[in-house]
Amino acid sequence: MELRTDVNSVTNWNAPLVWEGTFDPVVIDAIYKKMDPRVAVVVFAVGKYTRFLKGFLESGEKHFLVDFRVTYYIFTDNKNAVPNIQMGKGRKISVIDIPSAKRWQDVVLGRMRWATITIDKQIRTEADYLFMMDIDSVFHNRFGAESLSRLSAVLHRGYYKNTKRDNFPYERRPQSKAYIPPGEGDYYYTAAVWGGYLEDMYKLVRYCYMQSEEDAKNKIEAVWQEESHLNKYLLYNKPTKVLSPEYLWSDYDQVPADIKVVRISQLVKNYAEVRPNGGH
Numbered sequence: 001m002e003l004r005t006d007v008n009s010v011t012n013w014n015a016p017l018v019w020e021g022t023f024d025p026v027v028i029d030a031i032y033k034k035m036d037p038r039v040a041v042v043v044f045a046v047g048k049y050t051r052f053l054k055g056f057l058e059s060g061e062k063h064f065l066v067d068f069r070v071t072y073y074i075f076t077d078n079k080n081a082v083p084n085i086q087m088g089k090g091r092k093i094s095v096i097d098i099p100s101a102k103r104w105q106d107v108v109l110g111r112m113r114w115a116t117i118t119i120d121k122q123i124r125t126e127a128d129y130l131f132m133m134d135i136d137s138v139f140h141n142r143f144g145a146e147s148l149s150r151l152s153a154v155l156h157r158g159y160y161k162n163t164k165r166d167n168f169p170y171e172r173r174p175q176s177k178a179y180i181p182p183g184e185g186d187y188y189y190t191a192a193v194w195g196g197y198l199e200d201m202y203k204l205v206r207y208c209y210m211q212s213e214e215d216a217k218n219k220i221e222a223v224w225q226e227e228s229h230l231n232k233y234l235l236y237n238k239p240t241k242v243l244s245p246e247y248l249w250s251d252y253d254q255v256p257a258d259i260k261v262v263r264i265s266q267l268v269k270n271y272a273e274v275r276p277n278g279g280h
């Protein structure tokens with residue numbers, strides 16, 4: 001296999017930085033398959049977002065950790081809208097009822113609360129790894145065991161070429177718990193795909209929940225909700241693997257030459273139409 005040299009394949013704290021061409025898919029799947037881990041995928045489909053379930057799940061069955069044990073935990077306010085999908089062997093769907101919300105910000109931040117409660121109550125005994133993912137996206141290519149580690153975070157497609165950390169959209173108001181001072185930062189990570197060992201993910205999900213509660217008490221909401229808290233945590237607790245933006249691209253953006261493979265892409269959506277309180 002020819003290894004590519006046009007991208008960094010290691011971070012400055014020596015964690016792998018995963019790009020197509022920096023790993024052998026067959027070898028890495030075989031290594032992890034020996035442990036046969038149980039992988040939980042936590043997704044939310046509240047209000048009109050149930051329309052995204054079919055495309056997400058069907059494409060996930062084609063590309064996400066194929067031949068591994070996977071359970072999709074679908075948190076929804078409308079379980080009748082969960083489609084019937086042909087699931088691979090060892091793979092299933094578990095539906096969790098949650099209430100509707102009036103503001104999209106409440107859905108987005110509420111994810112941290114519901115995930116914390118449900119990991120505690122149920123998922124902890126059912127999974128070894130856990131991924132948090134946005135539902136409004138589709139898998140297009142392999143997303144395999146190369147993504148697994150104690151804590152794996154994905155570079156946000158909008159900022160990975162930007163080496164000026166002061167341009168990252170971190171929370172800059174010292175009043176917020178997510179505050180990152182100027183001059184600090186490694187990368188800007190997306191909160192639309194992140195994963196790791198169950199207990200490490202639990203700690204981080206709970207951290208985002210607690211920090212946002214603290215903010216709410218102080219009448220402030222971090223600029224990018226849980227993504228801001230996630231970035232703060234990962235600055236001081238470095239991820240053990242960093243995944244390139246191949247692991248979350250967007251249909252809004254052209255695919256540049258260094259992205260050889262788009263593994264997941266976010267769909268173009270009409271925000272005003274799908275969100276309960278519209279707009280960005």
Ligand code: UDP
Binds near residue numbers: 045046133136274276
């Ligand atoms: N979400 C949802 N219902 C809503 C708003 C958000 O289920 O009314 C969930 C859904 O899983 C979505 C995620 O929260 O993928 C993130 O929200 P959104 O996609 O609106 O955020 P964006 O990435 O567009 O900023």
